Amino acid sequence: MKLDELGEDAVVAQLTRSLRLDSRVRLGAGDDCAVVETTGDLQLLKSDCIIEGIHFLPDADPKWIGWKAICRSISDIAAMGGTPLDALVTLAVRPDTEFTWLKRVYLGLQTAAKSYAVNVVGGETAKSPGPVFLSVTVTGTVAGGRYASRSGGQKDDLLYVTGKLGGSIAGRHLRFRPRVAEARWLVQQFPVHAMMDLSDGLASDLPRLARASRVGFEVDLATLPLHQGCSLENGLQDGEDYELLFAVPPGAKRKLEAGWRTTFPKLRLTGIGRLVENGPSQFIGKGYDHFAR
Amino acid sequence: MKLDELGEDAVVAQLTRSLRLDSRVRLGAGDDCAVVETTGDLQLLKSDCIIEGIHFLPDADPKWIGWKAICRSISDIAAMGGTPLDALVTLAVRPDTEFTWLKRVYLGLQTAAKSYAVNVVGGETAKSPGPVFLSVTVTGTVAGGRYASRSGGQKDDLLYVTGKLGGSIAGRHLRFRPRVAEARWLVQQFPVHAMMDLSDGLASDLPRLARASRVGFEVDLATLPLHQGCSLENGLQDGEDYELLFAVPPGAKRKLEAGWRTTFPKLRLTGIGRLVENGPSQFIGKGYDHFAR
Numbered sequence A, B: 001m002k003l004d005e006l007g008e009d010a011v012v013a014q015l016t017r018s019l020r021l022d023s024r025v026r027l028g029a030g031d032d033c034a035v036v037e038t039t040g041d042l043q044l045l046k047s048d049c050i051i052e053g054i055h056f057l058p059d060a061d062p063k064w065i066g067w068k069a070i071c072r073s074i075s076d077i078a079a080m081g082g083t084p085l086d087a088l089v090t091l092a093v094r095p096d097t098e099f100t101w102l103k104r105v106y107l108g109l110q111t112a113a114k115s116y117a118v119n120v121v122g123g124e125t126a127k128s129p130g131p132v133f134l135s136v137t138v139t140g141t142v143a144g145g146r147y148a149s150r151s152g153g154q155k156d157d158l159l160y161v162t163g164k165l166g167g168s169i170a171g172r173h174l175r176f177r178p179r180v181a182e183a184r185w186l187v188q189q190f191p192v193h194a195m196m197d198l199s200d201g202l203a204s205d206l207p208r209l210a211r212a213s214r215v216g217f218e219v220d221l222a223t224l225p226l227h228q229g230c231s232l233e234n235g236l237q238d239g240e241d242y243e244l245l246f247a248v249p250p251g252a253k254r255k256l257e258a259g260w261r262t263t264f265p266k267l268r269l270t271g272i273g274r275l276v277e278n279g280p281s282q283f284i285g286k287g288y289d290h291f292a293r
Helices: A008-016 A062-079 A099-115 A180-189 A202-213 A232-237 A250-263 B008-016 B062-079 B099-115 B180-189 B202-213 B232-237 B250-263
Strands: A025-027 A034-037 A042-051 A083-093 A119-127 A133-141 A158-162 A194-197 A216-219 A244-248 A269-276 B025-027 B034-037 B042-051 B083-093 B119-127 B133-141 B158-162 B194-197 B216-219 B244-248 B269-276
Touching (some): A008 A099, A008 A119, A034 A119, A042 A062, A042 B083, A042 B133, A062 A180, A062 A194, A083 A180, A083 B042, A083 B133, A099 A119, A133 B042, A133 B083, A133 B133, A158 A250, A180 A194, A180 A244, A202 A216, A202 A232, B008 B099, B008 B119, B034 B083, B034 B119, B062 B083, B062 B099, B062 B133, B062 B180, B062 B194, B083 B099, B083 B180, B099 B119, B158 B250, B180 B194, B180 B244, B180 B250, B194 B202, B202 B244, B244 B250, B250 B269
Parallel strands (some): A042 B119, A119 B042
Antiparallel strands (some): A025 A034, A034 B042, A042 A133, A042 B034, A083 A133, A158 A269, A194 A244, A216 A269, B158 B244, B158 B269, B216 B269
16 A cells, blocks of 8 residues: 555554653654653754665665664764653655555664664654655753763873774664663763764764864774774775764773673774874875765 | 865854854754753654755745744644744755755754744754755743643634635745744633644644544634635645644633734634534545645
8 A cells, every 4th residue: 555545644643553652751643742751951962864865775674774764863862871762753755655665664763762762752754756765853861961072082082982893884884773871881980071973984983073172083093893894994984883982081991991891791892092182183084975976 | 166065064064153052052063962951841842844846846045945944843832832942953955056055044944043042953964866855853842831732622612723824835835933922822821722733724734633632623614814815725725824723612712812912913813613522523625635646
């Protein structure tokens, strides 16, 4: 059955019927707005989008399209050391889209929402004249008002990345797992001066962190943790790793590395270099630029 | 200058430089997430999108495209009786887009944000393979926890609409003013049982309010306030009026109508009918369906 045979109200009613909602949600999808209880003094806000032909191919499994759409924003909440709370989904599709395809997108959205205890509280469904467009906003909170921005990095801080880098095009760019628990643990246990998630590749993202912190950086390229079959160039430039990059003062090294091994034994943590005084940083290539030709 | 000549970081830096931010905003655009102080116990959340070729034509003034994109979500916050607070903007454009065009979209976004005291705290800019896609999320708050959903309407409630209906295609669909102050006044002064904003036309939206409230409705079609040159059919079906539709108990009539004239002398308020016991409602035609052929 296609969407234009079902009609907008029936499509929305069916898609939103089984969305996860906890007791904080006073009003979910179906009204003009969602109404939720706030938690804590500070709120994190992030929206992001994925587009057919740019962030996924038309023949990608729609379940993983939905997963990726919400996990990109969850990953940004994680990158602050926050806990994701509520999500809004905006979806534009062609009217001749099969409803089964759309239901599978929602299955992916909901699977991720359940994994990360996120409420899908609303959004909007619209007609696209061409490519599928899927935008997700996620709100979050930070425990005790502690969060990690990109801009607090200091000279001599050690740089770490979680997991391995490169080669996400093989499928990890759809099926990645945002590092929510890991980032929260880091922010709560250590003086994380700066943190971000790696979405455009270390070669784009590390200079952004350094610029925001007004420092330079040095990376020991031989230490970069690469996925199997990946070159150094892949690890620096491929993008969509969704791993954490963070900076901590050198005194945290021993406790961080030992604590990490105990707490997250299955996920690698690698020291890759350090922040240095401002000046000409090491050139590590160019990552992904959304507007580059 | 085109976006692909400037590059993503330069584009984002220039667009976000002069965004309105008040003291609640700890961290605005440029980091992984925005960080804002919460206000009140309850939060309103809404996202919506506009797409080239569906919600605006390619030759529309980009300032009004930006205005419309943010005002659609502000209008939904208004429809709950809420106050809008923060906005996230997600924008997908072709890489060969002229930067001057994009700057004018942001001028419209910012003009609306200033008018309604909304902080533009972040978002995402991405490459579109085709049409321009602009999605805006707006958060809001409600004073004293009082908000108006669609579902509280009761038998015998009187139905009112603000302003006039129909003919928005002549330009009002881009340049409308969300009824924020009016809705807040209504919710604070009167027992508003149900409220929504008219985005798909009274013929679509009133049945939605009635269904959500599990009641029927009767409209006196002769009373419908129509824009000049509009037929009854235009008033019922055109959509994009962004006026308020609300239901109050009959006892509120006199005080509401007198209070409105004093408080909002320039904006018409019209009683158009009432809610009735559930059963076959009056047929008032079909409004806009996003997926209809």
